[in-house]
Amino acid sequence: KVYEDVMALEAAGCIAVEMECVPEKVAAEITKRTKMLVFSMGSGAYCDGQFIFSEDLMGTHSGHYPRHSITYAHLMKEAVRALSQYRE
Numbered sequence: 338k339v340y341e342d343v344m345a346l347e348a349a350g351c352i353a354v355e356m357e358c359v360p361e362k363v364a365a366e367i368t369k370r371t372k373m374l375v376f377s378m379g380s381g382a383y384c385d386g387q388f389i390f391s392e393d394l395m396g397t398h399s400g401h402y403p404r405h406s407i408t409y410a411h412l413m414k415e416a417v418r419a420l421s422q423y424r425e
Contacts, residue, residue, distance in 0.1 A: 340367055347373050355388070356380040358405060379405025 340363075343354055353374040356364050361381030368375040368384050377384035392398045393406035397413050 339363060340370070343367050343371055343373070343375075347371055356384065379403060 339356070339359055343356075346354055351373060353376065354371075355376045355378060356367070357378040357380065359367075359377075359380040361383065364375065364377060364380035365383035374386065375384040376386045376388060378388045389407070393402055394409055396408045396411035397416075399413055402408060
């Protein structure tokens with residue numbers, strides 16, 4: 338179904354598509370078969386590009402992190418720690 342939808346968008350003249358949480362192998366195959374730019378949001382590294390949000394990457398928010406997000410730091414915790422230390 339996803340492949341058919343992507344091909345319909347291409348036929349309609351679209352130049353790009355975003356795939357969110359599509360299995361990586363499916364997204365990779367669709368990327369090979371379409372002329373459009375394919376952007377991944379949790380659909381693997383084999384698309385033409387990926388949406389990666391700095392808030393997820395740096396850990397700067399206190400809300401829900403999507404299952405496909407990658408967090409390399411926890412800057413919110415560090416900021417709270419630093420401000421608490423300053424307050425004392």
